Amino acid sequence: MVQGATNWNTETTEEWLQQYIDDWVAFYRKHTSDGEVASYIPVLQEANADHLGISIVGKNGTNIRSGDVDVPFTIQSISKVLSFIVACMERGIGYVLDRVDVEPTGEAFNSIMHLEMKQLKKPFNPLVNAGAITVASMLEGKSSDQKLESLFNLLEKMLGYRPHLDIDVYESERDTSMRNRAIGYYLLEMGYLEDDLNITLEAYFKQCSIEVTIDDLARIGMILANDGFDPSTEEEIIPRQVARLAKALMLTCGMYDASGKFAAYVGIPAKSGVAGGIIALAPARVRDEELPFIDGCGIGVYGPALDKQGNSIAGIRLLRHIANKWDLSIF
Ligand code: DON
Numbered sequence: 227m228v229q230g231a232t233n234w235n236t237e238t239t240e241e242w243l244q245q246y247i248d249d250w251v252a253f254y255r256k257h258t259s260d261g262e263v264a265s266y267i268p269v270l271q272e273a274n275a276d277h278l279g280i281s282i283v284g285k286n287g288t289n290i291r292s293g294d295v296d297v298p299f300t301i302q303s304i305s306k307v308l309s310f311i312v313a314c315m316e317r318g319i320g321y322v323l324d325r326v327d328v329e330p331t332g333e334a335f336n337s338i339m340h341l342e343m344k345q346l347k348k349p350f351n352p353l354v355n356a357g358a359i360t361v362a363s364m365l366e367g368k369s370s371d372q373k374l375e376s377l378f379n380l381l382e383k384m385l386g387y388r389p390h391l392d393i394d395v396y397e398s399e400r401d402t403s404m405r406n407r408a409i410g411y412y413l414l415e416m417g418y419l420e421d422d423l424n425i426t427l428e429a430y431f432k433q434c435s436i437e438v439t440i441d442d443l444a445r446i447g448m449i450l451a452n453d454g455f456d457p458s459t460e461e462e463i464i465p466r467q468v469a470r471l472a473k474a475l476m477l478t479c480g481m482y483d484a485s486g487k488f489a490a491y492v493g494i495p496a497k498s499g500v501a502g503g504i505i506a507l508a509p510a511r512v513r514d515e516e517l518p519f520i521d522g523c524g525i526g527v528y529g530p531a532l533d534k535q536g537n538s539i540a541g542i543r544l545l546r547h548i549a550n551k552w553d554l555s556i557f
Contacts, residue, residue: 243290243518246551251278251293254544261531261539264500269398273299273502273530278540280528280548281440283448285457285510285521291441298437299528300395302499303335303353303536305377305433306361307472307480308446310352312376313364314468322364324348325418326357328471330479330486335500335536336405341412348418353479353497356409362433363419363426370428373421377433383463384446384456389436395501396435403431438503440526447507447524450495473507477556484535484542492546493555498537502530506545508554518552 255278264270279293301308313322331350333340341349341356349357367373382388406427414423449456450473454464464472476495481488488496496506504527511520527545529538549555 239518240288240290244292247280247282247290247292247548250544250547251280254278254540254547255293257540257543258529258531261529261533263502263530264532264536267395267399267402267500269394270300270501270530275531277502278527278529278544279440280541280544281444281526282519282523283441283444283525284519284523285448285452287458288519289441289444294528295440297528298392298439299501299503299530300392300434300499301436301438301503302434302501303358304438304443304497304499304503304505305436306353306358307476307497307505308377308380309358309361309365309433310475311464311468311472312380313352313361314471315380315465316366316376317364319468319471322352322361325364325420326352326360328352328475328478332483332486335482336409338405338409338412341409341416349413351475351479353475354482355406356413359406359410359426359430360413360418360420362430363413363421365421365429367429368425370425370432373425373429374432380463381436381442381446383461384449385442389438389442391432391435392437393435396431399434400428400431403427406430434499440503440528443503443505443526444524445526447505447526448522449524451507451509451522451524476505476507481537481542482535484533484537488542489557492542492549493557494545494549495556496545498541500532500536502528502532502538502541504528504538504541504545508549509556511553513553519554 454469480497529541
């Protein structure tokens, strides 16, 4: 029996939801002390490890938020979902999938080992660094800024404003990017890149440094939950086939070497970023009882204390709790 299932259809639904979420955020905030903020990009170390916030947006615009809701953070690897979507929209799905696969790695996000050991014809998937850098090379444009123009346009359409770069994070990432440069040179040697290596890497560092909030992630998640259709403007922002592909990748590869456990215990498409963000989404469910956000929802989480895989430690536990209580799993 899903907790409180009989109460969701009353006038006080939103108050009920708010109370539950407030309690759960307060409880899981204690779990932030089990993780650590990212330190390999020096500026990210300045984040407050105790922070935890969540925003949930329903198809009808209902928005439940709790915790540290107004703290901006950089999107980091969550941008890989968006750059993949943009590349598919610019080049076509076939072109992109000829150059990057859709298989989970079971390895860390910045692993280089599997590329060489498995003698791949293309990187494993667009959500690990090797795949994301390859995708960045496919984005149209002669400079890194031009390459990101369509990504910013997509964000502006979804969010109603144009986000900006966090220059400090961008410079910090660029100046400490030895591993990503190593991956880039390997991709260059193998002939996987479609564009100049330095322009491609600049575009990749910049896309990771876009500043967002949990409300932004929840809104993007809600549009993906609706297969790319924005119910508030009644506009198809992302072609349905591209949105579905992106969600399949989020489910199988979005949490890196914790993707299997996340699918098993949470059961919804999600993507994490090393600054502490997680985007997640639940599609509409068909059940014979009333459930919260039964028409689908997008979820944004922020909690910069990370586990060993680079995922928000309290954020994952909070999501697991909510998904179980509200029966969000797609399985
Ligand atoms: O490539 C990097 O190191 C980062 N800018 C992005 C990594 C990231 O967010 C991994 N996710 N958990």
